[in-house]
Amino acid sequence: MTRVLLTGFDTFAGEASNPSWEAVRLVAAEPGGTDLEVTAVRLSCVYGIALDELRSAVERVDPDLVVCVGQAGGRPDVTVERIAINVDDARIPDNAGRQPIDVPIVEAGPAAYFAGLPVKACVAAARAAGVPASVSSTAGTFVCNHVFYGLMHLIATERPTTRGGFVHVPFASEQVADRAVASLPLPAIADALRAIVTTAATRTTDISAEGGSTH
Amino acid sequence: MTRVLLTGFDTFAGEASNPSWEAVRLVAAEPGGTDLEVTAVRLSCVYGIALDELRSAVERVDPDLVVCVGQAGGRPDVTVERIAINVDDARIPDNAGRQPIDVPIVEAGPAAYFAGLPVKACVAAARAAGVPASVSSTAGTFVCNHVFYGLMHLIATERPTTRGGFVHVPFASEQVADRAVASLPLPAIADALRAIVTTAATRTTDISAEGGSTH
Amino acid sequence: MTRVLLTGFDTFAGEASNPSWEAVRLVAAEPGGTDLEVTAVRLSCVYGIALDELRSAVERVDPDLVVCVGQAGGRPDVTVERIAINVDDARIPDNAGRQPIDVPIVEAGPAAYFAGLPVKACVAAARAAGVPASVSSTAGTFVCNHVFYGLMHLIATERPTTRGGFVHVPFASEQVADRAVASLPLPAIADALRAIVTTAATRTTDISAEGGSTH
Amino acid sequence: MTRVLLTGFDTFAGEASNPSWEAVRLVAAEPGGTDLEVTAVRLSCVYGIALDELRSAVERVDPDLVVCVGQAGGRPDVTVERIAINVDDARIPDNAGRQPIDVPIVEAGPAAYFAGLPVKACVAAARAAGVPASVSSTAGTFVCNHVFYGLMHLIATERPTTRGGFVHVPFASEQVADRAVASLPLPAIADALRAIVTTAATRTTDISAEGGSTH
Numbered sequence: 001m002t003r004v005l006l007t008g009f010d011t012f013a014g015e016a017s018n019p020s021w022e023a024v025r026l027v028a029a030e031p032g033g034t035d036l037e038v039t040a041v042r043l044s045c046v047y048g049i050a051l052d053e054l055r056s057a058v059e060r061v062d063p064d065l066v067v068c069v070g071q072a073g074g075r076p077d078v079t080v081e082r083i084a085i086n087v088d089d090a091r092i093p094d095n096a097g098r099q100p101i102d103v104p105i106v107e108a109g110p111a112a113y114f115a116g117l118p119v120k121a122c123v124a125a126a127r128a129a130g131v132p133a134s135v136s137s138t139a140g141t142f143v144c145n146h147v148f149y150g151l152m153h154l155i156a157t158e159r160p161t162t163r164g165g166f167v168h169v170p171f172a173s174e175q176v177a178d179r180a181v182a183s184l185p186l187p188a189i190a191d192a193l194r195a196i197v198t199t200a201a202t203r204t205t206d207i208s209a210e211g212g213s214t215h
Numbered sequence: 216m217t218r219v220l221l222t223g224f225d226t227f228a229g230e231a232s233n234p235s236w237e238a239v240r241l242v243a244a245e246p247g248g249t250d251l252e253v254t255a256v257r258l259s260c261v262y263g264i265a266l267d268e269l270r271s272a273v274e275r276v277d278p279d280l281v282v283c284v285g286q287a288g289g290r291p292d293v294t295v296e297r298i299a300i301n302v303d304d305a306r307i308p309d310n311a312g313r314q315p316i317d318v319p320i321v322e323a324g325p326a327a328y329f330a331g332l333p334v335k336a337c338v339a340a341a342r343a344a345g346v347p348a349s350v351s352s353t354a355g356t357f358v359c360n361h362v363f364y365g366l367m368h369l370i371a372t373e374r375p376t377t378r379g380g381f382v383h384v385p386f387a388s389e390q391v392a393d394r395a396v397a398s399l400p401l402p403a404i405a406d407a408l409r410a411i412v413t414t415a416a417t418r419t420t421d422i423s424a425e426g427g428s429t430h
Numbered sequence: 431m432t433r434v435l436l437t438g439f440d441t442f443a444g445e446a447s448n449p450s451w452e453a454v455r456l457v458a459a460e461p462g463g464t465d466l467e468v469t470a471v472r473l474s475c476v477y478g479i480a481l482d483e484l485r486s487a488v489e490r491v492d493p494d495l496v497v498c499v500g501q502a503g504g505r506p507d508v509t510v511e512r513i514a515i516n517v518d519d520a521r522i523p524d525n526a527g528r529q530p531i532d533v534p535i536v537e538a539g540p541a542a543y544f545a546g547l548p549v550k551a552c553v554a555a556a557r558a559a560g561v562p563a564s565v566s567s568t569a570g571t572f573v574c575n576h577v578f579y580g581l582m583h584l585i586a587t588e589r590p591t592t593r594g595g596f597v598h599v600p601f602a603s604e605q606v607a608d609r610a611v612a613s614l615p616l617p618a619i620a621d622a623l624r625a626i627v628t629t630a631a632t633r634t635t636d637i638s639a640e641g642g643s644t645h
Numbered sequence: 646m647t648r649v650l651l652t653g654f655d656t657f658a659g660e661a662s663n664p665s666w667e668a669v670r671l672v673a674a675e676p677g678g679t680d681l682e683v684t685a686v687r688l689s690c691v692y693g694i695a696l697d698e699l700r701s702a703v704e705r706v707d708p709d710l711v712v713c714v715g716q717a718g719g720r721p722d723v724t725v726e727r728i729a730i731n732v733d734d735a736r737i738p739d740n741a742g743r744q745p746i747d748v749p750i751v752e753a754g755p756a757a758y759f760a761g762l763p764v765k766a767c768v769a770a771a772r773a774a775g776v777p778a779s780v781s782s783t784a785g786t787f788v789c790n791h792v793f794y795g796l797m798h799l800i801a802t803e804r805p806t807t808r809g810g811f812v813h814v815p816f817a818s819e820q821v822a823d824r825a826v827a828s829l830p831l832p833a834i835a836d837a838l839r840a841i842v843t844t845a846a847t848r849t850t851d852i853s854a855e856g857g858s859t860h
Binding site: 505506507556557558560561562563564603604606607608609610611612613614615618 | 777827829
C-alpha cells in the first residue's frame, strides 16, 4: 500500500474553476491502482499559506508520495515538472493580493531542487493512457513553483523517504468552451494523473527517453 | 427523419490517422438524435477525386444535410467554417502528389459561398456539450476548402433543398500524445459533431451571437 | 507615374498607436519607387464611417492603386490578404461602440471579392526586402475586412481601372516592448509596404509560388 | 573600461545562420558604450566542446563580464535567462551527433545557478531601446543551458569577480522571411544586446519590476 497525497489549487486569475483541483478529486475518488491510498487536499493560491497547508497535510497523511498539481493555462498537454527554483516572482497578485518580486522561497536554500519523480516514465505513462504529455523545465515563479520548491525542501530537510513532484495540467475543456485556447477534458486530465501517480508509486528509477527542450 | 451525409478524410501529411474520419465514424455509429439517419463516407485527400466521391455519395444518400469534416492540426477547438472560397492553392502535395497553385475550383464560379448551416447555433451547441468551439472565417486553400466549395456549388446549382457546411476538428489526443500541440480526445470531437449535426438538422435560422474575428 | 492611395487605421482595442497608420506615413514620406505618388490617409476604426472616408479619399486622389493597411496583432509577419468577404461580425465594439453581428456589408453584394493585387508577387517582394511575409486567406470580420470588401466593391462597380487590395501588419515592436508577442519594428513594416506598393504598381499579373494554407 | 566577452553559437538544426552569432558580431564591431571592450567568440553547438571553447576564451580575454547568447527559435522577444540547471537532455542531436539524455553537466554540481546579471534591469534596458524583451525562467536543456550552467559554475568555482549570464534571441527576420514565425531584424537584436551589455557592465544590483511567469 502506497499512501499518496495529491494536491490541487483554488481557482485564481478570474477563472471559474481550477482543473488541478477538479482532476485531483476525481483521482482520489477512483485512484485506479489497487495499492494506492490517495488523499486529495486543496491548497490556497496564496504564497506562504499554500505551503503551510501543504505541511499540515503532509503531517496528517504521512505520505510515501506527494504529487502537487496546478493549472498551466495555455499549455496544450499535461506536463511533469523537472525542477523547482528558489524564487517567488509574481506576474499577477495571488488570491490574497500578495505579489512578491524576486524573493527567495527559502532564505539560503539551494537555487533549485530536481523533482523526486521518475519524470520521463511518468510522461510515458500518461501518453500510454492516450493523453498528450511532456516534460517541462520550468514551473514558473508563481504559487505553483512556490509549492513545488517548498515541497522538495521539506523532503530534503525533514522527510528523506518521501518522494515528491509537481504536475501542471492544461485548462479543462469545460472551462474554456468559448475561448479558442488549448484544453483537455477533465476525465482525460484525471486519466493522466492516475497514470502518473501509479508510475511514481511503483518505480523509483527513471527510463531513458527523449524529452528535453532546445530552449 | 433527417438524412445526413457526414464525410471525413483519409490521413494525409504523414499522420497515422485522421480524426475527421475517426470522429465521423463514431457519430454515424451512434448519432445521438433520434430522428437522424447518418451515413459516413471517407473522402480521399486528393483534389478533384474528393469532389467526385462527394458527388457520388450525395447521389447515393440523397441527404437533407451534408456536413463535411476535416482535420485542422494545431487549432485548439472545433471550428465551424463560415465561408468557402473559389481557389485551390496547395502548400503541400495532396495524397496523389498534386499541388495546384492559385487555380479556381469552378471556372467562372462565384468567389465564395457562405455555409448553409446556422454557424453560430452550431458553435453554441458544441460548447453546450462541453467541447470548445468557435467560428472560423477560413477553411484554408487545400482539399478541405476544395470540398467545402464544391459542396456549396453543387447545392447552389443542383440541390436547392439540401443544406451543407464544413467543420474543422483539432488533432485527436491519441494522435499527438508525444507532441506538445493542442488536441481533443476523439470522443469529445464526436460529441461536438453530434451537437452540430443535431442543431443543423433541426434549425434553419441562426442565433445572434458574438463570434467574429478582428483579423 | 502611378498615383497610390495608402490607408492606415486609427488606434483601437486599447492600443496606444496603430502600426498600420505609422507605417503608411513613413511610406508616404519616402515611397522608395521613383514613379510613385503616394497619399496616406487615416481611416476611423468605425464600421460605415471608414468606408465613407475611403470613398472620399478615392474621389480626391483618383488613384491607380489603393492599398489599405490594418493591424493584425499577434500575426508574426506581414500578410497580403487574398479575399474580402461580405459580412460584418464584430468580436469587439468598434471605436464608435458599434458591434454588428453577421450583417452583410453590401446587401445583395457577392459573397466575396478576391484582391486586385498580384498577391504572391507582393509577398515575394516583401521577403526579398528581408521582411517575413505570407499570404492570408482571411482578413477577419472586423473593420479591416469591412474596408477591404467595400474597396473591392467600389472598384468592381465604379472604378474598373483602379486596382486595390489589403495588407495586414503585425504589432510594431515599439508598441509591445513589454509584451511577449510577435512584432516587427516600424521601419521593417514600412520596408515591406514599400516593396508591396512598388510591386503592385508595376505588375498586373501574379507569379506562381507556393503560399496556400492547409486550413 | 569593462572587458566583455560575448559569445554566439554556430548554426544548428538545419538553419542557414544563427542570429546569436550574427548579432554578437554586430555588437563587438560597434559596442555602443564608450567604456566597453567587447570580444566576440563563436561557440560550437556541441556539448562539451562548447564549454572547452568558452573556458579558453575566458582565459584569453580575462573578462569582467560574460554574456553568452543563443537562438530561441519561436520566441517572439529577446529573453534574459534567470537560471541555469544542471542537466543535459537533448531533444535533437547536437552538431557532433551527440544526444545526451538526463546527464548532469557537472557531476555533484548544484542543481542550478541563478544568472549573475541584473536580469530585470537588462530587460528594461532592451525595452527602452525599443526592442521587446522579457525574463525567461528556462534556458532549456540543450547546448545553450549547458554553456550557461558551465559558465556559472566556472565563475562560482574559479572566477568570483567575473559576472555572467545568458540571453536568448528570436529568429532573425532575414532567416525566416518565408516562414510565418516570430522574428526580429538583426539590427534590433543587436540593439537589445547592446542595451543589455551596457546595463550589465554598469550596475550590479537589479531593479524591482514585474517579470515572473505564472507557469
